[in-house]
Amino acid sequence: MCFVRMCQDGAIVLTTYGRSSGFCIDPIEKKPLNHFLPGTPVLSFGTAGCNLACKFCQNWDISKSREINRLADRATPEGLAEAAERLGCRSVAFTYNDPVIFHEYAIDVADACHERGIKAVAVTAGYVCEEPRREFYAHMDAANVDLKAFTDDFYWQITKSHLQPVLDTLLYLKHETDVWFELTTLLIPGKNDAPGDIDELTGWVVDNLGPDVPVHFTAFHPDYKMMDVPPTPPATLTRAREIALRNGLRYAYTGNVHDTEGGTTFCHACGAPLIVRDWYVLREWHLTDDGRCGRCGVVCAGVFAGAPGTWGARRQPVEIGR
Secondary structure (H helix, E strand, C coil), X not given: CCCCEEEECCEEEECCCCXXXXXXXXXXXXXXXXXXXXXXXXXXXXXXXXXXXXXXXCCHHHHCCCHHHHCCEECCHHHHHHHHHHCCXXXXXXXXXXXXCCHHHHHHHHHHHHCXXXXXXXXXXXXXXXXXXXXXXXXXXXXXXXXXXXXXXXXXXXXXXXXXXXXXXXXXHHHHCCCEEEEEEEECCCCCCCHHHHHHHHHHHHHHHCCCCCEEXXXXXXXXXXXXXXXXXXXXXXXXXXXXXXXXXXXXXXXXXXXXXXXXXXXCCCCCEEEEEECCEEEEECECCXXXXXXXXXXXCCECCCCCCCCCCCCEEECCCC
């Protein structure tokens, strides 16, 4: 199903090791991660294939491609780490397709990056078994996990996967690792955007993961096998954010729409704006060097390192030698 593994000499091997569909420097906020080294550049790449079959996939040309059709770029783990350092990236992100698919390569890249003080970021659906989950996240510093909906019916009908393994991954990340993670839910009209669904999802997050886990509600646009579904109205995202905040989440965001308030980080104690975002550009910064509110001194959850980066909204494709 994933197109990138085969039986060779009696063992299942990864056929895409060291090969990529392309490399690009992005703002870390695009992953999206709003509380992990804000404003800094991240070297992003993916391979081919996926272990899900999402009908709405917005990277379907990569995730549903056979590796021989897409993987024109090559890079060793050491070459990637050297390039990230040379290009001034604070982190490397495994994205565009799920790093579960290129587990071995992602781990080796993460280890090579750590030797140079560069962080490793996983952008993932969280659909993975227990043993590889433990192995994989032992090498990661941050993750954005897609919590695609809160019913198993949606997961099976729309993605051909199941909800519980994703919830298990989230519980594992929260209670058994130090990985910083944020959640993303793409709201699809008529599929997973009902107020009751959002209420149940965000209530579960607060009860099981705590109020400090940021949640991003992002807008759907017609793609792949769901061209007949309309785009998500901005009001749907705003409503979801309001439900999340009402349920006790401290950090809830809107995405894929221009919404300054929905992209801003507010202090959960005094309500002051801490990081004002305009799309991926940081317009204001009111955190102390140790990540506290500049007005009342309460800690803002996240991974901060003094002053923010200044990468902004740039997206810069790059070529990396082997």
